[in-house]
Amino acid sequence: MTALSEKRSQQRSQQQSQQQSEQQPGHLNASARAGSSPGRTDAAGGSDRSAAEAAAATGPDGTAPGPEAPVLSVRDLRITDRAGDREIVHGVGFELTPGKAVGIVGESGSGKTLTCRAALGILPPHVEVSGGSVHIAGTDIADLTPRQWTALRGSTVSAVFQDPASYLNPSIRVGAQIAEVVRVKTGRGRREARRRGLDLLRAVHLRDPELVYSQYPFELSGGMLQRVLIAAAIAAGPRVLIADEATTALDVTVQAEILDLLADLREQTGLALVVVSHDLAVIAQVCDEVLVMRQGEVVEHGPTAQVLHDPRHEYTRLLVAEHEQYGLDRFRAPEEETR
Amino acid sequence: MLRRVLSLPAGRIAVAILTVVALLAVLGPVLAPHDPLATSARTLAPGSGTHPLGTDYLGRDVLSRLLAGSRVSVLGSLEVALTALVVGVVPGILSVYLGRAFEWVTLRVVDTLVALPFLLFAVAVIALLGNGITQAMLVTGVLVSPLFYRVSRAATLTVARSQYVEAALIAGASVGWVVRRHVWVKVLPPIAVALAQTIGVGFVIVSSLTFLGIGVQPPEPTWGGLLASDLGYLSYQPWAPVAPALLIMATVWACNLLADAIRDVSGEAGRALVAHRRLRAGRRGRTEPAPTGGAS
Amino acid sequence: MTHPGSAPRADGPEPQDTRRDDPSPARPVLAITGLDVHYGLRRRRRKVLHDVTLSVAPGETVGIVGETGSGKSTLARAVLGLVRASAGTVTVAGEDVTGHSEAKWRRLRRRGTVQYVFQDPLRSLDPDLTVADSLAEPLLLRGVPRGEALARIRPLLERVRLPGELLDRLPGEISGGQRQRVAVARALVTEPELVILDEPVSALDSANRVQVLQILKELRTTGVAIVLISHDLGSVAGIADRIAVLYRGELVETGTARDVIRRPRHPYTRLLVSSAPTLHTAPADRAERAALRAALTT
Amino acid sequence: GGGESAAGSGGDTLKWATSSFPAHWDPVVGGSGAQFRELALVYASLTRTDATGKAVPDLAESWHYNTAGDQVTFHLRSGLKFSDGTPLDAAAVKDAILRAKTQKDSALFGDLTSITSVDARGLDVIVHLGQVDYQIPQLLGERVLQVASPKAAADPKKLDRSPVGAGPFTVTQLVPGTKVLLKKNPDYWDAKDIHIDTVELTSAPDAATVVSGLQTGVYNFADIEPSQASAAKKAGLDVFVQPGFNAENISLNVNKAPFDDSRVVDAVRYAVNRQEFVDKLTFSYGQATDQPFPPGYVAYDPKSADLYPYNPAKSRQLLAAAGYKPGQIKLSLVIPAADPQAEIVQSQLAKVGITVTIKVDKNWATPFFAKDLTFSLYGTTGRDSAVQTLTAHFGPNGPLNLSTPYEPAGFEAAVAKVRRTRIDAPDYASVLQAATRAGLRSKALVFTYSAPNLFAKSKAISALPKNPGHIDWTGVTIGR
Amino acid sequence: MTTTLAPPAAPARRRGPTAARARHALGRVLATLARSAAIFVPVFLVATFVTFALRSLSGLSPARVQLGEDATPEAIHRVEAQWGLDRPFLVQYGHWFGGLLHGDLGTSWTNGADISTLIGLGLGVSLSVASLALVIGVLAGFVLGTTAALRQTTWVDRAITGFVTLISVMPAFVVGIVLVEAFAVGLHVFPSAGYVPMAQGLTPWLEHITLPALALSFDVVADVARQLRTSLVAAYRENYVTGAVVRGLSPQRIFLGHVLRNGLGPALATLGLKFPALVGASVVTEWVFGLQGFGRFANDSAQSGDVPAVQGVLVVSIVLVVVFNLLVNLVLARVTPASQRGV
Numbered sequence A: 001m002t003a004l005s006e007k008r009s010q011q012r013s014q015q016q017s018q019q020q021s022e023q024q025p026g027h028l029n030a031s032a033r034a035g036s037s038p039g040r041t042d043a044a045g046g047s048d049r050s051a052a053e054a055a056a057a058t059g060p061d062g063t064a065p066g067p068e069a070p071v072l073s074v075r076d077l078r079i080t081d082r083a084g085d086r087e088i089v090h091g092v093g094f095e096l097t098p099g100k101a102v103g104i105v106g107e108s109g110s111g112k113t114l115t116c117r118a119a120l121g122i123l124p125p126h127v128e129v130s131g132g133s134v135h136i137a138g139t140d141i142a143d144l145t146p147r148q149w150t151a152l153r154g155s156t157v158s159a160v161f162q163d164p165a166s167y168l169n170p171s172i173r174v175g176a177q178i179a180e181v182v183r184v185k186t187g188r189g190r191r192e193a194r195r196r197g198l199d200l201l202r203a204v205h206l207r208d209p210e211l212v213y214s215q216y217p218f219e220l221s222g223g224m225l226q227r228v229l230i231a232a233a234i235a236a237g238p239r240v241l242i243a244d245e246a247t248t249a250l251d252v253t254v255q256a257e258i259l260d261l262l263a264d265l266r267e268q269t270g271l272a273l274v275v276v277s278h279d280l281a282v283i284a285q286v287c288d289e290v291l292v293m294r295q296g297e298v299v300e301h302g303p304t305a306q307v308l309h310d311p312r313h314e315y316t317r318l319l320v321a322e323h324e325q326y327g328l329d330r331f332r333a334p335e336e337e338t339r
Numbered sequence B: 001m002l003r004r005v006l007s008l009p010a011g012r013i014a015v016a017i018l019t020v021v022a023l024l025a026v027l028g029p030v031l032a033p034h035d036p037l038a039t040s041a042r043t044l045a046p047g048s049g050t051h052p053l054g055t056d057y058l059g060r061d062v063l064s065r066l067l068a069g070s071r072v073s074v075l076g077s078l079e080v081a082l083t084a085l086v087v088g089v090v091p092g093i094l095s096v097y098l099g100r101a102f103e104w105v106t107l108r109v110v111d112t113l114v115a116l117p118f119l120l121f122a123v124a125v126i127a128l129l130g131n132g133i134t135q136a137m138l139v140t141g142v143l144v145s146p147l148f149y150r151v152s153r154a155a156t157l158t159v160a161r162s163q164y165v166e167a168a169l170i171a172g173a174s175v176g177w178v179v180r181r182h183v184w185v186k187v188l189p190p191i192a193v194a195l196a197q198t199i200g201v202g203f204v205i206v207s208s209l210t211f212l213g214i215g216v217q218p219p220e221p222t223w224g225g226l227l228a229s230d231l232g233y234l235s236y237q238p239w240a241p242v243a244p245a246l247l248i249m250a251t252v253w254a255c256n257l258l259a260d261a262i263r264d265v266s267g268e269a270g271r272a273l274v275a276h277r278r279l280r281a282g283r284r285g286r287t288e289p290a291p292t293g294g295a296s
Numbered sequence C: 001m002t003h004p005g006s007a008p009r010a011d012g013p014e015p016q017d018t019r020r021d022d023p024s025p026a027r028p029v030l031a032i033t034g035l036d037v038h039y040g041l042r043r044r045r046r047k048v049l050h051d052v053t054l055s056v057a058p059g060e061t062v063g064i065v066g067e068t069g070s071g072k073s074t075l076a077r078a079v080l081g082l083v084r085a086s087a088g089t090v091t092v093a094g095e096d097v098t099g100h101s102e103a104k105w106r107r108l109r110r111r112g113t114v115q116y117v118f119q120d121p122l123r124s125l126d127p128d129l130t131v132a133d134s135l136a137e138p139l140l141l142r143g144v145p146r147g148e149a150l151a152r153i154r155p156l157l158e159r160v161r162l163p164g165e166l167l168d169r170l171p172g173e174i175s176g177g178q179r180q181r182v183a184v185a186r187a188l189v190t191e192p193e194l195v196i197l198d199e200p201v202s203a204l205d206s207a208n209r210v211q212v213l214q215i216l217k218e219l220r221t222t223g224v225a226i227v228l229i230s231h232d233l234g235s236v237a238g239i240a241d242r243i244a245v246l247y248r249g250e251l252v253e254t255g256t257a258r259d260v261i262r263r264p265r266h267p268y269t270r271l272l273v274s275s276a277p278t279l280h281t282a283p284a285d286r287a288e289r290a291a292l293r294a295a296l297t298t
Numbered sequence D: 001g002g003g004e005s006a007a008g009s010g011g012d013t014l015k016w017a018t019s020s021f022p023a024h025w026d027p028v029v030g031g032s033g034a035q036f037r038e039l040a041l042v043y044a045s046l047t048r049t050d051a052t053g054k055a056v057p058d059l060a061e062s063w064h065y066n067t068a069g070d071q072v073t074f075h076l077r078s079g080l081k082f083s084d085g086t087p088l089d090a091a092a093v094k095d096a097i098l099r100a101k102t103q104k105d106s107a108l109f110g111d112l113t114s115i116t117s118v119d120a121r122g123l124d125v126i127v128h129l130g131q132v133d134y135q136i137p138q139l140l141g142e143r144v145l146q147v148a149s150p151k152a153a154a155d156p157k158k159l160d161r162s163p164v165g166a167g168p169f170t171v172t173q174l175v176p177g178t179k180v181l182l183k184k185n186p187d188y189w190d191a192k193d194i195h196i197d198t199v200e201l202t203s204a205p206d207a208a209t210v211v212s213g214l215q216t217g218v219y220n221f222a223d224i225e226p227s228q229a230s231a232a233k234k235a236g237l238d239v240f241v242q243p244g245f246n247a248e249n250i251s252l253n254v255n256k257a258p259f260d261d262s263r264v265v266d267a268v269r270y271a272v273n274r275q276e277f278v279d280k281l282t283f284s285y286g287q288a289t290d291q292p293f294p295p296g297y298v299a300y301d302p303k304s305a306d307l308y309p310y311n312p313a314k315s316r317q318l319l320a321a322a323g324y325k326p327g328q329i330k331l332s333l334v335i336p337a338a339d340p341q342a343e344i345v346q347s348q349l350a351k352v353g354i355t356v357t358i359k360v361d362k363n364w365a366t367p368f369f370a371k372d373l374t375f376s377l378y379g380t381t382g383r384d385s386a387v388q389t390l391t392a393h394f395g396p397n398g399p400l401n402l403s404t405p406y407e408p409a410g411f412e413a414a415v416a417k418v419r420r421t422r423i424d425a426p427d428y429a430s431v432l433q434a435a436t437r438a439g440l441r442s443k444a445l446v447f448t449y450s451a452p453n454l455f456a457k458s459k460a461i462s463a464l465p466k467n468p469g470h471i472d473w474t475g476v477t478i479g480r
Numbered sequence E: 001m002t003t004t005l006a007p008p009a010a011p012a013r014r015r016g017p018t019a020a021r022a023r024h025a026l027g028r029v030l031a032t033l034a035r036s037a038a039i040f041v042p043v044f045l046v047a048t049f050v051t052f053a054l055r056s057l058s059g060l061s062p063a064r065v066q067l068g069e070d071a072t073p074e075a076i077h078r079v080e081a082q083w084g085l086d087r088p089f090l091v092q093y094g095h096w097f098g099g100l101l102h103g104d105l106g107t108s109w110t111n112g113a114d115i116s117t118l119i120g121l122g123l124g125v126s127l128s129v130a131s132l133a134l135v136i137g138v139l140a141g142f143v144l145g146t147t148a149a150l151r152q153t154t155w156v157d158r159a160i161t162g163f164v165t166l167i168s169v170m171p172a173f174v175v176g177i178v179l180v181e182a183f184a185v186g187l188h189v190f191p192s193a194g195y196v197p198m199a200q201g202l203t204p205w206l207e208h209i210t211l212p213a214l215a216l217s218f219d220v221v222a223d224v225a226r227q228l229r230t231s232l233v234a235a236y237r238e239n240y241v242t243g244a245v246v247r248g249l250s251p252q253r254i255f256l257g258h259v260l261r262n263g264l265g266p267a268l269a270t271l272g273l274k275f276p277a278l279v280g281a282s283v284v285t286e287w288v289f290g291l292q293g294f295g296r297f298a299n300d301s302a303q304s305g306d307v308p309a310v311q312g313v314l315v316v317s318i319v320l321v322v323v324f325n326l327l328v329n330l331v332l333a334r335v336t337p338a339s340q341r342g343v
């Protein structure tokens, strides 16, 4: 990378502080309450309350000031598998204001993906939202028609997933797939869409965007594909990007780059992020706020720093311990502390 | 395997039809109310007590001829399928193990066979090389063998390259052990599917050839031959072709059904089916959530 | 054995290792020298490993890290005789296996000195064999009667913390974490001297990961040498005595875990270290990484 | 044009689906089998036959024998020419005869053994014979001497693919084995009596679909199987039988066991139930016959009628007398193509204890004409000259005599006598019938039935002249 | 960026993306062609060799066909020499193959006609029918397959599946007869037999080939529908569909632009495999419909023991199949480039 990105990373800290101060009310609202709530760690009840409180504070009914209104607010979301007749997710709630990042971490099968999919309106067959609500930019998704969903996705909320190769059509050049989104969602002409597509590829730090533009997915590496997917996801300028295990299958070095990219986007465009990972460290790197899920319940919810330093729930402690006992932190932590 | 196939309704229907057809082939001549070759003065008669399906243009009993004809059709299609099986499976499996030269040659031969329009080729070969259903079906069997080659090769390939085979090799297994313990179970179902399909294809081919009058010597009744001769007397017995046509179609249908059923109860789908049953039967006492991939 | 009866260790934050300071006089379980491996024929021929030299002492735990396609699995497969080396030698438990015939390999493998745990536990277990059958296979191959084999796998199951009722299930019917533990158990059936694990935890979530790592830690105490392959430095850092960094088919760096992580020499290692996600992020890493990447490209 | 498809005939177009589409269009190669009818569209001959089977003028206006009866002169019509412009004179006819006698692949030279040489004098063709033979004008009719342009015939291979004759039509397009398009030949000597403009001659599909073809107007004329007759009638088509000389027989080889024992031959004769063939194969359009001629024809010998009536008991007796137990005789019936006739023979012989296996052999002709077979079937469409029919069946070298060189006693003399008898002589019929009688003593042939020449045509086509064995388009009109 | 695998073509990018893309596309076509040729040339050689060996195996001789009633051993020998059949087998093959490359398939034993010409004439008929059958098969199969896939697990799906199963077990000759009886004889909609070249008018041409094409198409309809349904259902389960959904593309666009494109591949491949069957089935349908096409010619020649004609038919059918598959491969390479990257 070049001087440009260095400059960017310098800007980052300035911007961050600036943004934080700007968005103070909304942000503080959510995290402060979460932190101060004593019943925080005992699962659903706690998060219910926090969600309700948060909703009351920011309120979709227009009580809160405009720019700080959450772009995504999930309240006591419950998801049920109608076929097996069991509730899979038992009340998840969080709020996301522009430029913020929420992380969801949890064990396999804890309902992270279903939560994200519910917010995207793409739950698998038989699986339904059975309680609570999801508001995207103030709209309750329960009222959305399929057509409205189509309009909403891509331009307001978008997503990237694990295994990037499979999320691109193998038979179509990647450039065309990005341009398609641009054309359909923003109504630009062919040539214009191409230019914008190239810009997007550049924006996700792909070297030689022209070449990548005309390549097929199978000609690209996993890291490049994830960037392409991100480019496609942000092509229509969404306000929320959901990244479900977006870096899990990637090499650590590539993962670091993608995480950097997400952070950049967040800073530069005010994109709000939902980052799902089973690795607490990944979340720690990008997110302001963490939800820890286990068996469909939120067992811990709070500002990242607080959850890391003072894990309340046993499961969260396990997550932290994993890094501190078996991971790199074991070697680095002392160094950091001495610094 | 058969038990699992029979547990599906489609499997039961298929097996029932095919059993009936097989019984006809074995017992047809015994069951036949008349000598299928015996002519009588009552030609082209409609169905009656003595001749339930009427008589043909030479006054022969149609039912008896249909029954007797099943043998040629069944044996013919079995011959096609078994020839194809032997000719296809052996090199199919060996192509994975015998090295690149063998693989290349067999692949080219298979490509060639696939490129031959087999009905055309069968007609040509049989007409030129002599008129016998046995030769006819042998040739056809060779022509349709690529299916078996491909199926067995693909199955062997996936198994041979699979990690559990490597795991067995690392534990010191010989090729024989690997084949007995790991390869066999997985190669068998796709071959069974192919076999069922090929028997169906064989039926169509036997019927087409005998319809064209190729491959059998005259008085010998065959379903295709009966159909063809019935067409000549359509103005007298417009319903006559229905019986042989239905027989041919039902048999082919049953073969396809069976192939689908085998596919449904074997491999990944089959294991899921069994697991599902096991859960439902509650043999394991407690019900547990379906195991997830466990991967993140 | 170099560390007889040593208590479970490395639970503390600081790894304390004395062995490397006084290298074992015993023969190494694994010694690789100047290993080259090629894939493909003629025009497609490509060198995947180049001049790899590595040795693993008895009871030692070595981590091999590197990016995708750097040749980690290939290295393991070369040790197991699943791919042929085009140069160099491989010595396993004192036996030079370079150029072994199939039959010789089979004999060696049946002894079960070296075992391998595959990257993907679902695919490395025969979907049609029950857990018991999969576990018993190595024993059956050595001619152990079935009854005895089944008796011998029970305690193993406990060792990997799996309930005994799992034995007559199919791999598709158990969870991913359980599957991985079955795969580990299978590797232990023959009481090997060396176990090579290919990305044993990268497909698992934290709880399962901790569990498997815990099992491995316990394994170390029994004196088994372990080679741990991973693309993520973080997941081997806490458990490996030594770490070898593989980059584009070459071992660019080998050293104690502490040295490699604290004082990485090769730019790639430095990049790895700075990229590994940790709970406490250091913003400065970002610029550093960019510089390292630039250094690596040239 | 024949492009119009739907019902109704297209203009004055004859759309003829034939089951015996000519493989060869060189008449010398095509031979005298069943395909001369189609070739006659293109080629004319010296004579033709009338409804009674007598020779009448065609290219030859008239002819006369010398007094010795060993030379016949044909006087050609004047001003004739072939469709390629070559004049049709005596030289051309001479050329045609010589070609039939000498061309390597000629199928006719066996029919022309009486002719020793030919002289051409302007329009007079003088044919010199090696023996007295009053059959020559009959013989040189459509079956044996369709005259091709000598210019075109210079390259027989080419002629075979693009026929040039002086018949009622000329070929505009020929797809070998499949289809021929013809148009009316304005230079044909009798062109004024030809009312058909174009002909599409197609090789017929499966018998079962011919009728629907006729019904839907794809064809308007076709030979059909007797089994299709009722369907054709129901479809509103004209179904008619054209007279002919057809006769089916069972060929036996008396030089081979078991037919070297005449009791076995007789047993076969008594075992044959002719009516069954007629009923089951011809749907009563045919006739039972025990002679190579249909009853009523001049050569049919009433005195020989029903010499061996159906009598299976007697047949079994004869076999027993010959020392054969039931089922002991096992024969292969070798035939060129699947044929229900063979199945009837098989079942009838089975009833007297002879086991017959049918063998369809594509190479049938080779062993048959090499007289290697023991047992076969043959059907003839007859010959215009009765003598020719007789010698083909009973003569020592007759192609249909499976028992060559066997010949019944007295046959040669009887035939010679016919040849010497003028056709208009009062005793011609009795002499001819005597020859038939002599021939029928042959142990080599058992005649069974006469297959009908069954046709179906659209009602728009007027009735055809009833020339036995021929199809003559003279005077036929196609309405709309 | 170290982690991006630098593609080998990277140095060429200076020439500009359009040029690179054009070269890319051309290269792809050439590569597909080369790969196909590598498969098909040996196929062609082997197939023609097998075909040629048929004569020796059959023991048939032109003499028997030609000489008929007058075959004597000398005459047979003479005729065989004239046909060059007394030469060594490989010499004969070489000669025949040489002719083949020039489009010369020799002359018929039965009527001495040029076989290439004969086949050419028949081919017009057969290809008309086969093309129409393909068109019908593809269209009907497409409609049925997509409808079933889009209405998955509803009664529509089940009805279509049932119908497809039914027509897939109906042999061509049964279909043929039923069609003739129903449409030609019963309803008088189409002629029951015969063929009219396109030159004589499009309508009569279509009328004549519709029924045979329909009879021939059943198998294609069934296979295309089944394959398309399966692959569309599978394609809908693919992640890239989810990807397109979250990017906010409409269902129609996803179906047309993404699902269909990938679902089409396997159906196309089936079509490639189906073609030989189509050519083969012409033997039966042309018989039933009184068409003087390729299949009828094959049957007639085979029945009359006309070996060169049979060889010619087989060679031409092989060429047809090979060419058709080549086309299919080219289209496939275009539609699903990913499938081309493997072996």
Ligand SMILES: Nc1ncnc2c1ncn2[C@@H]1O[C@H](COP(=O)(O)OP(=O)(O)OP(=O)(O)O)[C@@H](O)[C@H]1O
Residues within 6 Å of the ligand: A081, A088, A106, A107, A108, A109, A110, A111, A112, A113, A114, A115, A124, A125, A126, A127, A278, B292, B294, B295, B296, C205
């Ligand atoms: N289509 C479905 N039908 C029924 N149950 C489902 C379906 N998809 C997921 N589940 C169940 O929902 C639960 C949560 O699944 P989800 O995919 O959200 O977990 P996750 O937290 O994303 O796990 P991972 O880390 O493995 O991705 C699991 O127990 C799973 O079995």
Ligand SMILES: Nc1ncnc2c1ncn2[C@@H]1O[C@H](COP(=O)(O)OP(=O)(O)OP(=O)(O)O)[C@@H](O)[C@H]1O
Residues within 6 Å of the ligand: C039, C040, C048, C066, C067, C068, C069, C070, C071, C072, C073, C074, C075, C119, C231
């Ligand atoms: N059977 C094979 N034939 C040809 N090339 C191969 C084969 N197996 C692996 N390779 C190539 O060899 C290189 C090293 O592969 P290897 O599997 O050893 O990598 P790895 O380090 O294990 O990667 P990962 O982390 O993705 O498992 C890769 O570039 C791969 O494409």
Ligand SMILES: [Mg+2]
Residues within 6 Å of the ligand: A112, A113, A114, A244, A245, B296
């Ligand atoms: Mg998930």
Ligand SMILES: [Mg+2]
Residues within 6 Å of the ligand: C072, C073, C074, C119, C198
């Ligand atoms: Mg690997």
Ligand code: NI
Residues within 6 Å of the ligand: C279, C280
């Ligand atoms: Ni900290």
